[in-house]
Amino acid sequence: MNHEKAAIKTTYFSIISNSCLAIIKGIAGIYGNSYALIADAIESTTDIFASFLVLLGFSYAKRPADKNHPYGHGRIEPLITFIIVAFLVTSATIIAYKSIQNIQTPHQAPAPWTLFVLSAIILWKELSYRIVLKKGKEINSTSLIAEAWHHRSDAITSIMAFIGISISLIFGKGFETADDWAALAAAGFIIYNSYLIFRPALGEIMDEHLYDDLVEEIRNASLEVPGILGTEKCFIRKTGMKYHADLHAIVEGTLTVVEGHDLAHKLKDHLLDKIPHLTEVFIHIEPN
Structure with a gap:
């Protein structure tokens, strides 16, 4: 159900x-x-x-x-x-x-x-x-x-x-x-x-920051994706029963734009699969 x-x-x-x-x-x-x-x-x-x-x-x-x-x-x-x-x-x-x-x-x-x-x-x-x-x-x-x-x-x-x-x-x-x-x-x-x-x-x-546990869950799940070295900013907003996340992910600085783009999609797909109550994740790539 x-x-x-x-x-x-x-x-x-x-x-x-x-x-x-x-x-x-x-x-x-x-x-x-x-x-x-x-x-x-x-x-x-x-x-x-x-x-x-x-x-x-x-x-x-x-x-x-x-x-x-x-x-x-x-x-x-x-x-x-x-x-x-x-x-x-x-x-x-x-x-x-x-x-x-x-x-x-x-x-x-x-x-x-x-x-x-x-x-x-x-x-x-x-x-x-x-x-x-x-x-x-x-x-x-x-x-x-x-x-x-x-x-x-x-x-x-x-x-x-x-x-x-x-x-x-x-x-x-x-x-x-x-x-x-x-x-x-x-x-x-x-x-x-x-x-x-x-x-x-x-x-x-008011989009008050109330979701520390979810932020921690997102950060830990992000590290499971090969190529993601860490995370920086992570903002959460709740809409109804679901959550939207804005995440800054740290990657190797030598990656091409295409490689960074593909990695961002892999990270997004992984988070949506791993955390069912996330409905959308916006990824910003940060070079290391």
Whole structure:
């Protein structure tokens, strides 16, 4: 299975998971008198829309390079990630606003059975986080990694809801708003998590140097080509799930232009074969 198909399959998993959980959380929150669960349902609903955006991004990103986009269309991925972050911040703001309103309004404590619902949700969301994160790292997808952190943030907001409901039930009268304080704390965590998602996507857009391991891999693989004496500059830019490399290779200074040209092609072919997540390598020959 290629990277694009794996990413799409994983995103569908997220959509189905979040759809089911949004319904369960919403029903449990309404009938169990828990705004923390309702807040959780709101976050899961925004995650569904975010996942559809990720799917659209993958469809666009897999378009081949053309005259107007010589490096391909992969940069749509971090742009989609920015939109996902906007969804998260919006949901966190809504949750915080409603939490403050509920804290100021007297109400009943949540139903005890909501704790069992939350326990199952926490386990499932943590498992979903691990599944999606593993796939995101395997295929170098910024959007999938952001999608994974949606699952992790969902798990943590559910843990906060669990703690809030437990406090309100254990301590009784006067602690009914613990559930709402938990939802407010969850909103703060979502904001913080949004920054963690936003930062690497920004680095990708800005061509920030973040790929030391890949640079080292390219340098070592280059030395396997007969005639390559060493490497000098090596710059990496990420576009979607693939990488472009600009490499200065050191060769014997007595080579002819044709020999240097042929050697550059051999080096490029070797690197593309040796390192599958490289999609293009631009070689500049440096005489020794």
